[in-house]
Each structure stands twice: as structure tokens, then as C-alpha cells.
Amino acid sequence: MKQxxxxxxxxxxxxxxxxxxxxxxxxxxxxxxxxxxxxxGASMWYLSGEPNQTTMQKAVDAxxxxxxxxxxxVTYFQNDAYKxxxxxxxxxxxxxxIIYGWGGGGLKTYAEANQVDDLTSWFEQNPDLKKKxxxxxxxxxxxxxxxxxxxxxxxxxxxxxxxxELFQKAGVQPPKTWDDVMSLVKTFNGxxxxxxxxxxxSRWTSMMWLEYLLDRIGxxxxxxxxxxxxxxxxxxPAVIETGTKVQExxxxxxxxxxxxxxxxxxQADQALLFSGKAAMMLHGSWTYGAMKKAGQNFVQDGKxxxxxxxxxxxxxxxxxxxxxxxxxxxxxxxxxxxxEKESAKKFFKDGILTEAVIDAYIKSGSVPIVNGIEDKxxxxxxxxxxxxxxxxxxxxxxxxxxxxxxxxxxxxxxxxNNIDQLFLKSIxxxxxxxxxxxxxxx
Amino acid sequence: MSNAVSTGPRGAxxxxxxxxxEQRKAALAWLTVPALxxxxxxxxxxxxxxxxxxxxxxxxxxxxxxxxLDNWFSVLADPxxxxxxxxxxxxxxxxxxxQTPISLLLGVFTAGSQxxxxxxxxxxxLPLLLSSxxxxxxxxxxxxxxxxxxxxxxxxxxxxxxxxxxxLAIGLVVFVIAWQFVPFHTLIYQGGVRQIPKSLYEAxxxxxxxxxxxxxxxxxxxxxxxxxxxxxxxxxxxxxxxxLIFVLTGGGPxxxxxxxxxxxxxxxxxxxxxGPASVIAVILVIIGLALALFLQRLGGKDKQGSQLEGL
Numbered sequence: 150m151k152q153x154x155x156x157x158x159x160x161x162x163x164x165x166x167x168x169x170x171x172x173x174x175x176x177x178x179x180x181x182x183x184x185x186x187x188x189x190g191a192s193m194w195y196l197s198g199e200p201n202q203t204t205m206q207k208a209v210d211a212x213x214x215x216x217x218x219x220x221x222x223v224t225y226f227q228n229d230a231y232k233x234x235x236x237x238x239x240x241x242x243x244x245x246x247i248i249y250g251w252g253g254g255g256l257k258t259y260a261e262a263n264q265v266d267d268l269t270s271w272f273e274q275n276p277d278l279k280k281k282x283x284x285x286x287x288x289x290x291x292x293x294x295x296x297x298x299x300x301x302x303x304x305x306x307x308x309x310x311x312x313x314e315l316f317q318k319a320g321v322q323p324p325k326t327w328d329d330v331m332s333l334v335k336t337f338n339g340x341x342x343x344x345x346x347x348x349x350x351s352r353w354t355s356m357m358w359l360e361y362l363l364d365r366i367g368x369x370x371x372x373x374x375x376x377x378x379x380x381x382x383x384x385x386p387a388v389i390e391t392g393t394k395v396q397e398x399x400x401x402x403x404x405x406x407x408x409x410x411x412x413x414x415x416q417a418d419q420a421l422l423f424s425g426k427a428a429m430m431l432h433g434s435w436t437y438g439a440m441k442k443a444g445q446n447f448v449q450d451g452k453x454x455x456x457x458x459x460x461x462x463x464x465x466x467x468x469x470x471x472x473x474x475x476x477x478x479x480x481x482x483x484x485x486x487x488x489e490k491e492s493a494k495k496f497f498k499d500g501i502l503t504e505a506v507i508d509a510y511i512k513s514g515s516v517p518i519v520n521g522i523e524d525k526x527x528x529x530x531x532x533x534x535x536x537x538x539x540x541x542x543x544x545x546x547x548x549x550x551x552x553x554x555x556x557x558x559x560x561x562x563x564x565x566n567n568i569d570q571l572f573l574k575s576i577x578x579x580x581x582x583x584x585x586x587x588x589x590x591x
Numbered sequence: 592m593s594n595a596v597s598t599g600p601r602g603a604x605x606x607x608x609x610x611x612x613e614q615r616k617a618a619l620a621w622l623t624v625p626a627l628x629x630x631x632x633x634x635x636x637x638x639x640x641x642x643x644x645x646x647x648x649x650x651x652x653x654x655x656x657x658x659x660l661d662n663w664f665s666v667l668a669d670p671x672x673x674x675x676x677x678x679x680x681x682x683x684x685x686x687x688x689x690q691t692p693i694s695l696l697l698g699v700f701t702a703g704s705q706x707x708x709x710x711x712x713x714x715x716x717l718p719l720l721l722s723s724x725x726x727x728x729x730x731x732x733x734x735x736x737x738x739x740x741x742x743x744x745x746x747x748x749x750x751x752x753x754x755x756x757x758x759l760a761i762g763l764v765v766f767v768i769a770w771q772f773v774p775f776h777t778l779i780y781q782g783g784v785r786q787i788p789k790s791l792y793e794a795x796x797x798x799x800x801x802x803x804x805x806x807x808x809x810x811x812x813x814x815x816x817x818x819x820x821x822x823x824x825x826x827x828x829x830x831x832x833x834x835l836i837f838v839l840t841g842g843g844p845x846x847x848x849x850x851x852x853x854x855x856x857x858x859x860x861x862x863x864x865x866g867p868a869s870v871i872a873v874i875l876v877i878i879g880l881a882l883a884l885f886l887q888r889l890g891g892k893d894k895q896g897s898q899l900e901g902l
Binding site for chain 2: 233236237239240258259261262264349350352405406407408409410411412415417420421426557558559561562563566569570573575
């Protein structure tokens with residue numbers, strides 16, 4: 150009698166635990182169906198959210214009605230959900246024909262696993278297409294000297310935004326140096342206004358500070374060495390000084406109280422800036438359009454200011470250097486059929502970044518990555534901001550891709566985790582550098 | 592035996608009976624086949640897959656390579672594992688300590704027959720109808736230090752950095768978990784209390800026992816198995832707390848709410864380290880099994896018997 154009881158017990162216990170096992174292996178995908186797409190046409194996954202979703206849908210509709218033999222079907226996903234979904238789909242050989250992404254380390258993972266096609270020769274056959282884009286955008290699309298993705302959409306540098314109204318009230322100028330930053334922190338704290346807004350729970354938001362500080366202190370070569378996985382690259386004194394500066398800013402109450410529980414997804418960090426609760430915000434240029442929409446004429450009334458990131462005394466970095474996303478990227482799944490690949494390439498050439506799409510991006514406050522758009526930018530109501538972004542993208546001696554995109558997913562996750570702890574002051578700058586040094590080559 | 596068969600009709604009938612019983616048993620055994628099949632496909636095979644992956648190096652996309660014991664050594668040497676283990680047990684124990692008394696008392700209370708109790712029972716039950724993600728998003732919005740409830744109602748003491756300070760964040764996670772799951776356990780206790788025969792209370796009343804004495808001498812002992820059932824679900828279930836914490840804090844601030852299940856997800860799907868993530872999955876399975884077996888054993892040998900029979 151005892152034996153069957155025990156087995157029944159373990160059976161129940163096992164049954165109770167089944168969800169873990171399923172969850173843990175669902176990415177395995179070896180037992181899933183192998184078909185990669187349905188219906189024969191090329192498929193594409195793209196991010197939901199306005200205004201880009203409408204812009205893309207219009208572009209696809211226009212392409213499909215002009216090319217009935219090469220129709221593209223598009224499915225939309227939310228940003229964070231997409232990042233997990235696409236990885237799982239590629240691992241299970243169920244990727245769409247066109248794989249949307251951010252280039253850099255993620256693309257490298259796909260390319261090294263032979264999941265995406267090499268487009269180098271195709272670009273050579275289509276020199277006009279290659280010449281259409283800013284030259285700098287191909288860096289994040291290139292892995293081991295080969296181009297694996299089509300750059301598209303717009304350039305999105307990180308910009309120091311500020312609230313002009315609050316600066317007027319305080320009678321101060323936007324910061325040009327790190328010393329200015331520290332003195333503005335005192336000024337605004339004295340006024341009862343938070344100096345900087347930050348959505349720290351999202352972690353990549355805090356990362357933007359490190360990206361700029363490291364560039365201004367150590368110049369672009371420090372991160373280049375990290376990116377290339379050189380031994381002890383993270384132990385560079387510039388990294389430790391960067392961490393020290395960040396913790397000084399945290400200790401001086403530079404960031405809004407409760408910053409580590411604010412997320413960027415909810416756009417609460419932007420709301421803090423335009424509602425006058427915070428004086429400044431370091432954020433991607435993509436927040437311009439969002440603030441214009443949600444900020445109740447804050448942008449339209451000219452209250453939003455923007456400047457490049459300040460310099461650090463004795464630092465090596467050129468103040469014209471930028472960081473951010475050089476562009477967005479689209480690759481072709483190597484598992485797609487030849488017919489699907491041809492349709493995708495045709496769409497890359499004729500369907501994406503058409504005149505209508507370029508106009509739509511400019512209208513929404515973004516700078517598309519195509520050459521010769523100066524006239525269009527100058528006729529826009531947002532010409533001041535658009536030209537600022539355009540000049541930065543065009544004139545930057547170095548435009549560093551966001552670290553979490555540039556590094557491998559393994560190193561990027563470790564980075565975000567350690568940045569969070571650095572901002573909480575639960576690790577020292579020295580420990581931060583050591584922890585990150587352990588991820589080199591991973 | 593043959594003697595008994597030949598003695599008369601009664602013996603023949605009993606032989607036929609036992610034969611039928613055996614046939615019925617055989618038929619019943621076949622009925623378990625579909626369940627066993629699904630158990631094999633959805634539990635045993637994935638479990639084996641996880642075990643194999645824990646000895647492999649795989650980034651989730653490329654080829655799977657053998658890693659030997661590397662994953663195990665690296666995970667076991669990682670302080671992050673012990674942080675996650677400690678947090679998992681902390682949340683498990685504190686959740687049990689918070690939820691059990693509340694749901695037990697609420698269950699006893701709502702087991703009464705007055706109409707207002709039925710209404711209250713429905714109200715208590717409402718949080719269970721919401722998905723964890725919705726609960727997490729709602730709490731996150733309410734607790735926002737700048738735009739949340741505190742500002743809306745003008746209550747400055749509520750304006751804490753709830754999710755940004757490690758100690759507050761873990762406390763808040765326990766609170767939200769309790770808010771969501773107390774209704775479920777209340778329901779279990781309510782059912783348990785309603786099964787206790789009225790005659791026990793009548794007898795106690797005749798003997799002059801008051802409400803409190805009745806609770807400690809009748810209700811609580813009679814609920815022994817209900818408590819074990821509810822605790823098993825709570826304890827084993829706490830290993831799977833994931834969605835709520837993932838949405839609420841994402842494991843942060845720092846690593847202060849990065850429990851084992853979340854650690855597994857972040858390693859596997861964010862950091863592309865399927866091997867180490869599988870090691871964590873295996874550890875979770877082992878802990879879950881051990882806890883479930885331990886709690887079942889607490890129930891004693893007579894646990895399969897009906898509670899009513901034991902009168």
C-alpha cells in the first residue's frame with residue numbers, strides 16, 4: 150500500500166511543477182512545428198505604437214497594391230514583448246521573412262548562428278540604395294565586415310532636454326560642463342524642483358548617463374575596446390571615474406526622488422519634465438514627438454529646450470560626439486524561401502523609406518536616415534529640433550550605438566543589472582568595473 | 592476456495608464479483624492512459640529537456656553544444672543564485688505567515704450564513720478575478736511617487752519610493768501577493784469550515800464552550816487538512832511567483848526582488864544563457880518536489896481518509 154501512495158504523491162508534486170518545466174523549455178522549440186511562414190508571401194514583424202505603425206502600414210499597403218506578386222504581410226507586436234518573441238521564433242526556426250531589430254550585438258548573434266542573410270553583395274548590386282543613407286548607419290548593420298541588415302527609419306540620438314520656463318525662473322543657463330551640472334543641481338534643489346527626471350526602473354535610461362559620461366571622460370576608444378572584448382577593457386580608469394561621477398550626482402540628489410521606481414514605458418519621466426516637476430532630462434530624441442503629443446502645448450509653446458551633453462573638465466571626448474540609436478534595422482531570415490527573400494528585397498528597395506514615409510517621419514518629429522533632406526527639415530514646424538538632431542547625426546566625429554544594443558545580449562543584461570546597482574549605490578564604481586570585466590568576451 | 596464456490600450460489604456470486612472488480616480495475620487503468628500521455632508530453636519530456644539543457648551551452652538561437660558541468664559550477668558559484676534562493680524562501684515564508692491567518696479568519700467568518708457575509712465574500716473574492724499583470728500595473732500606477740495615489744489624495748505619508756527602495760519593494764511585493772491570493776485561500780477555508788459537522792458545535796455549546804474555545808478546539812483541528820492543502824498551494828505556488836514581480840519591479844531595485852523564477856527567466860531569455868537558466872529550472876523542480884513531499888508528510892498517514900469518517 151505504501152509504494153503506490155508515494156508514487157501518487159510524487160505524481161501530484163510533479164503535476165504541480167509542470168508549469169515550470171514547460172516554461173523553461175518552451176524556448177527549446179525542437180518539438181514545435183517547423184513551417185516558417187504561411188500563405189507563400191513574405192512576412193514581417195514590426196512594432197506596434199503610433200505614429201510609426203500607421204506610417205509602416207501605409208508603406209506596406211502602397212507597396213502591396215503596386216506589387217501584387219510580392220505581397221508583404223505585417224504583424225505588429227509591443228516593443229518589449231517583441232524582443233522576447235523574435236528571439237524565441239528564430240531559435241525555433243519560425244522567424245518571419247523580415248526580421249526587425251536594432252543591429253549591433255543582437256544582429257551579431259543572429260548572423261553568427263546563420264539565421265540572417267548576408268546582404269553585402271546585394272548592396273553592391275544596388276549602389277543607389279546604399280548611397281541613399283547616412284554612411285554612419287551601416288556600422289551597426291555590419292558583422293565581421295559583412296552587411297546583414299538594411300538600415301531604416303530615423304536616427305535617434307540621446308539629447309539633454311530642459312524646461313525653459315524653469316530655467317528662466319531660476320535665471321540660469323543650460324549646462325555646458327559637468328561643474329555647471331553640479332551647480333544647477335544645487336539651484337534647482339533649492340527651488341524645490343528636481344534637477345533631473347529619470348525613469349530608473351527601466352535601467353537603460355540610467356545607462357544613457359554612463360554612455361555620455363564615458364565618452365566625455367575617456368573618449369570613444371574606451372568603449373570601442375570594451376566592444377571588441379579587449380582584456381581588462383572595463384578596468385579603464387575612465388570607467389571608474391564615470392561611475393564615481395554618477396554616484397556623486399545621485400548623492401547630491403541630482404535625480405528626482407523615487408527615480409528607481411519610475412519606468413520609461415509609462416512615460417512618467419517625460420511627464421515630470423513637461424509638468425515642471427523636473428528641470429532637465431537626458432533621453433532619446435524619440436521623446437520629442439511623444440512630449441509634443443502629451444505635453445499640452447509644452448513643446449508647441451517653445452518651452453522645451455535641448456542641448457548637447459556637457460563636457461567634463463580634462464576629458465578626452467569631443468563634445469560633438471553623440472550616442473543613441475543610429476537607425477533601426479531589418480534583416481532577411483535565412484530560413485525563408487527564395488521567393489520570400491526576393492519579395493523582401495524588392496520591398497527593401499522600393500517599399501521602405503519612400504518619399505511618403507520620409508515625410509511622415511519628419512512630420513512626427515524624427516530625422517529619417519536619408520541624405521538630402523535638409524529642405525524638408527527646414528519647412529517643418531519642428532525645424533529647430535530636427536536640424537539639431539540632423540547636425541548631431543551628420544557632424545558627430547563618433548556616434549556610439551546604445552551599449553545595450555551594441556553588446557551581446559549576455560553582456561547587455563549584466564550591464565543593465567550592474568548599472569541599476571551602481572545608481573542605487575549598492576556597488577562601488579570599482580566593483581561595477583570588475584563585475585563588467587567578467588563579461589568580456591561573453 | 593474451491594470448496595466455497597461449490598457450496599452454493601452465494602460463493603459463485605462472490606467469485607463473479609471479484610472477477611468483475613478485476614475487470615473494472617483493468618478498465619480503469621486504461622482510463623489513465625490519456626492523462627499519462629499528457630503528463631509524459633508536457634511534464635516528463637520537458638523536464639528531461641531541461642535536465643539535458645542544464646549540461647549544454649546554448650544561446651537560444653544557434654547550435655546546442657555540450658558544456659559538461661560548467662553551467663552547474665558557474666551557477667553554484669554565483670552569489671546571484673543565493674540571493675535569489677534567499678529571496679524566494681523569504682517571500683515564501685513571509686507570504687505564508689501573512690496569508691494563512693488572514694485567509695483562515697476570513698474563511699471562518701464568511702462560512703456563516705448571514706446574507707451580508709455572502710456579499711462580503713463576493714467582494715473579498717474580486718481580486719482573484721484580476722490577472723497578475725493587471726494587478727501589478729494597477730499597483731504600480733497607484734504607488735507612483737509623483738503621480739500616484741499619494742498626490743491624488745494629498746496623503747504625503749503614502750508618497751514613499753515604494754518600488755525604489757529594496758526593503759520597501761520586497762515588503763510591497765509580499766503585500767500585493769497577499770492581496771491577490773488571500774481571496775483564493777479564504778475560499779478554500781470557507782469550504783473547509785462548512786464541512787465541519789454542526790453537531791460538534793452543538794455539543795460544545797451544551798458543554799458551555801464559547802466562540803473562542805470552539806474556534807481553537809473544534810474549527811482549527813478540523814481544518815488541519817485544509818490548512819495543509821492551502822499551505823501546499825501557497826508554498827509550492829510561491830515558487831512560481833513571476834508575472835506579478837516581473838511587471839511590478841522587474842527584479843529590482845538592484846537585485847532586491849529577483850526571485851528564483853525571475854532569475855531563471857532573465858538568464859534564459861534576456862541574457863541568452865539557456866544552460867544556466869536550465870540549471871535554475873532544475874533547482875526549482877528539486878525544491879518544489881522536496882517541499883511538496885514534506886508538506887504531504889506533515890499530513891500524517893490518515894490524510895487520505897475523509898474528515899467526516901473520523902468523527
